[in-house]
Amino acid sequence: MSTSPRIAIDAMGGDEGLAVMLAGVARARRANDGMRFLLVGDEAQIREGLKTHPNLSAASEIVHAPETVAGAEKPSQAIRRAKTTSMGLAIQAVKSGEAGAAVSSGNTGALMAMSKLALRTMPGIDRPALAALLPSLGENDVVMLDLGANTECDTENLIQFAVMGAAYARSALELERPRVALLNIGTEELKGTDEIKDAAAMLREATHLPMNFTGFIEGDRLSRGEVDVIVCDGFSGNIALKTAEGTARFVTDLLRRAFTSSLRSKLGFIISRPAAELLRHHLDPNNHNGAVFLGLNGLVVKSHGGANEIGVANAIGVAARMVRDNLTARITEDLANFKAHQRPETHTA
Structure with missing residues (x-):
């Protein structure tokens, strides 16, 4: 390219x-x-x-x-x-x-x-998904999809999202084998809908793909940096995204209010300003802007x-990186690899 x-x-x-x-x-x-x-x-x-x-x-x-x-x-x-x-x-x-x-x-x-x-849609992809980078406590951001393109998803959709999300993470985060997890109401194998459990079972067998499937992740662990790609249906993903954005605004507004509540607080803000600026930068959505339709x-x-x-420039940077890395070709190759190794009896309807 x-x-x-x-x-x-x-x-x-x-x-x-x-x-x-x-x-x-x-x-x-x-x-x-x-x-x-x-x-x-x-x-x-x-x-x-x-x-x-x-x-x-x-x-x-x-x-x-x-x-x-x-x-x-x-x-x-x-x-x-x-x-x-x-x-x-x-x-x-x-x-x-x-x-x-x-x-x-x-x-x-x-x-x-x-x-x-x-x-x-690309051959082998039933529905496109909206993927974005979210801040985390880990060394890298975390890729999350779908964030609202599909309110209902079956097992095959979730598997396709996982393949696409991992390909995106390999490019955007420069990871050879991204850690992939499915968003669920618990980490136990018996929890979740049939679609989620079936998708997890099939992804566990896909050891030939350039990803490490780690199982399930709960909503309170999204930003811990424990995984690189979080997969879910668009309904759950959009709610999780908006909740995370709202929580970030709540924290920054709460800190702003606390630091202006008294003279002592204002003096404390002056001392802690470098840390506060680092927090503001980390939570600023402009620094993570640019969601991709995969x-x-x-x-x-x-x-x-x-x-x-700044946000617009970051979105353009995301687009340029995906073009240079030929993301569509990566997804096509990974999906074909998954299909080639998929056991006939595990095909979903």
Whole structure:
């Protein structure tokens, strides 16, 4: 793969608008001089915005899109306007090969629906999954999927998610054999739904795959750094993600309140400020931004709608890394390897 991937940017998506998107692209460009971009959106607005980021002009091409996808727009409505919206045309650039990946901060449901319709799922993958990196106490972040693309999953879906998540971790975390676990209500083998237990049994036998399946993990251990990949259905994953994000905000708000409650507390804050800043940095979602739709015939990265320029740049960095490492090929190879070694009697319906 080229060391200078071309990334299609939905320049009009996100809560913060074009200015933050362009600032994020410019930041990503400064981190990698070889990176190139397709900036998709209103051409006049983009050209005006580029005046404050002259370093982008030589590395960017503008694709005019007369419309945008609204944050509250239904996916079914957005799909009908795929050929005229910045989100739809960014995805189309991946399909046509003009870009190696697309990045959008726009409507998640619309982005998933458009991506799945345009790119289709990879051979052997029934449903795509949304995967993201979450902070942990370990040496690395932890990959978690699915985070909301599929509310209900069967055994085969969970196995596919595990294969895709491990391939993603090998690239994003640079691990040879990521530790993989299934999110469950307990660690005992008898606990959980039939789908989860059956998936665990099959993954335990898949010793030929480049992963170490460790069994089940409970919700209170997500951030302990004990595993590298956590697999679950999208309903459970989205709840777990939102709960973790809410808890992080609660902790930081509680500390802020405590440090301003008295003069003594304010003095204590001055002394402990380096530690407080380290905590804030570790919990800041912008530093872990960039969720990937895995299982499609092309790479699409979802940036958080409220991401700042640091978050947008990190999402672009995720996309570039996946292009360089040819993530889709890795997933295809691992899935074929799993199927080749799967015993006929263990195939699910």
